Amino acid sequence: MxxxxxxxxxxxxxxxxxxxxxxxxxxxxxxxxxxxxxxxxxxxxxxxxxxxxxxxxxxxxxxxxxxxxxxxxxxxxxxxxxxxKLCDNSLQPHANEQAATKARHKIELETEERKLPNSSMAKPVSIEVWNPNGKYRVVSTKPMPGARWINLLIEQDFRVEICTQRKTILSVEDILALIGDKCDGVIGQLTEEWGETLFSALSRAGGKAFSNMAVGYNNVDVSAANKYGVAVGNTPGVLTETTAELAAALSLAAARRVVEADEFMRAGLYDGWLPHLFVGNLLKGQTVGVIGAGRIGSAYARMMVEGFKMNLIYYDLYQATRLEKFVTAYSEFLKANGEQPVIWKRASTMDEVLREADVISLHPVLDKTTYHLVNKQTLSMMKKEAILINCSRGPVIDEAALVEHLKANPMFRVGLDVFEDEPRMKPGLADMKNAIVVPHIASASKWTREGMATLAALNVLGKIKGYPVWHDPNKVEPFINEKARPPSACPSIVNAKALSLPVSKL
Incomplete structure (x- = not known):
């Protein structure tokens, strides 16, 4: 340590x-x-x-x-x-929140260390225990933002164990030690590989549910979960606007060279205003391209069109009707007020977006068809001064090819929140002045992260208590409304159909 x-x-x-x-x-x-x-x-x-x-x-x-x-x-x-420790820890559960939880439920907070049974080699795993005499045992592999998720579990007689191990990524052995001999459910993170070993151990311990504190679940072998009858939850419905906001922020920061200018000032190099100092690109009147116009892609497109009066070109397998209606209505508004109207276009191919757009934001799902979607060939199609944004999944970009493209095209800029081999970056990327890199924080707003923690906890709680699955996982407002008791349902179970789980009719 x-x-x-x-x-x-x-x-x-x-x-x-x-x-x-x-x-x-x-x-x-x-x-x-x-x-x-x-x-x-x-x-x-x-x-x-x-x-x-x-x-x-x-x-x-x-x-x-x-x-x-x-x-x-x-x-x-x-x-x-x-x-x-050097960064903002404001999203960690605050001491006053924990004190309020403790006072509210009159419980003891314990600290324990646990080793993998029959393994002298396993390192101790530090945990905090809430409501130690609870009927059901649920483990969270990381401390999660807010206290509401803890409150909701305690109110339903759950013993809550939170791993406080100071490791970014827990090993399979660490998680096996956390599961132990009896465990009803686990709340995990997308940095953990949940496969045959962990699901079989959870099943042997009597576990019925696992939930990612994430909307994605590429880290989960769902077929293995199905084999052992373990429900797999995720947390959609609360990340849309937050993720779109960061994509928009990276777009603006790249266009106006904000990070370069910030470094310049902090280096003490500023001697006064100069006509050519950090000249960037005006977004108004340019074209924003969106690849993948689902919830997040459409939210980003609306922000860029309405916020910066940009034209839109998008590519998606399905028509984004609501997005098209929004841009059309906004264009009519501009025209009625004597301003230049914006235009939109649905591209027939992704290449069309790459060639025409000035700012391109990636929002596809990650599968075999989208792996290295952006590569040496597709990068060469883009404009020399284009801006590329990725807040979706790291492997959709061939990062090594991107580094070479950034070196060869100094006016080409990129904003990345995710990486191909996360948490590592490909050699050379960190040295690129025309790259903005942030550590997977697209969902890192207080409201969103606390909502994700709540949904993950309710997924596990609901399955253990025998609740049905919520009818629409993208409409989760009833679960995250702190002024009301959440519905008696699991917010989102991705393998509900495979496990033949009942669906709520609420």
């Missing part, structure tokens, strides 16, 4: 090279008692920003070496945990 001393050392020396030193990231400064470092100025005698960046990168490597000398080699996820 990396010590607090090591964290302080890293905090004092790390630079913008790891994209973590903006002042906005240090909301929890008082909690940790560490000063927020200003962005370092150029080293004495160094006039080139590239030379300066090389020096800073070497310094960061030296700091990591010091940490390893003090604390030993870092296990999987330890460095991320260290860096996470």
């Amino acid at each position: 990396i010590s607090f001393r090591a964290i302080a050392l890293l905090r004092a020396r790390i630079s913008r090279l790891l994209s973590l030193t903006t002042r906005a990231h240090y909301f929890d400064e008082a909690r940790h008692g560490l000063k927020c470092p200003s962005y370092p100025r150029l080293h004495k005698g160094i006039l080139s920003w590239n030379d300066h960046a090389t020096i800073r990168r070497d310094e960061v490597k030296a700091v990591v070496t010091q940490i390893e000398e003090v604390d030993g080699p870092n296990d999987e996820g330890a460095m991320f945990t260290c860096l996470s």
Whole structure:
């Protein structure tokens, strides 16, 4: 485990090279008692920003070496945990929320460590226990935002165990230790590989339900879950606007070169206004292209059309009728007010979008047909100054080909929230000034993440209690309305049909 001393050392020396030193990231400064470092100025005698960046990168490597000398080699996820302490932890369950939960239910909060049975090699897994005498046992493999999800489980006589292990990704052995000999359900994360081993263990422990705290479930072998009769839940219906907002934010940041300008200012290089300083692209009147006009793709398209008066071209296997009606109505509004109307077009092929659009946002599902959808060939079809945004799934882009394209086309820009080999980036991507990269935070708004936690908990609760499956998983407002008791139903079970689960008629 990396010590607090090591964290302080890293905090004092790390630079913008790891994209973590903006002042906005240090909301929890008082909690940790560490000063927020200003962005370092150029080293004495160094006039080139590239030379300066090389020096800073070497310094960061030296700091990591010091940490390893003090604390030993870092296990999987330890460095991320260290860096996470430097970032905003405002979405973690707050102490006052936990205190309120404890007071409300008059329960004891326990801390335990658990090892895999009959395994002296397994490392202890740290957990927090809520309502230790509860009738049903549910495990959450990560602390989740908010306290409502805990309250809802406790009210139905659930013992809630939350893994507090400081690892980004839990191993199969870690999760087996959490499941133990008796477990009714598990709330997991998309960073975990749920397959035959885990579902068989959960079934042997009497488990009936597993839910991802995510809308996607590429990490889940649903056929294995079916084999062992385990319901698999996910959390759709609360990510649409939040994810679309981040895609729009990346589009604007790329068009106006916001990140480059921010780094420039923090480096102390600004000497005054200049006519050619960080000139970007005006979005008004340009064409936004959407590949995959489902809920998120359509929400993004509406934001870009209405917010920036952009024209629209989209490609989808199905006609986006509501989106088309929206753009048509908005165009009529502009025309009635003496402004240039916007136009829309449904492309017959994806290539048509790539050739015509100035800003392209990817929103497809990930399957064999969309793997490396964007590759060397398709990148060559795009405009030299195009902007590419991906908040869907990392493997839809051939990341190595993207790096080469960014090198060859410095005015081409990209904004990425997901990566092909997450959490790693392909070599060279982090060095690209024309790339904006953020750590899979498209759903990271307080309302959305708390809603996801609530839906995941209710999926597990509902299956264990024998509730039917909700009739429309995309209409989950009744479940996330904090002023009302949620319906007696499972919000979203992806293998409901395979398990012949009843459907709610509410």
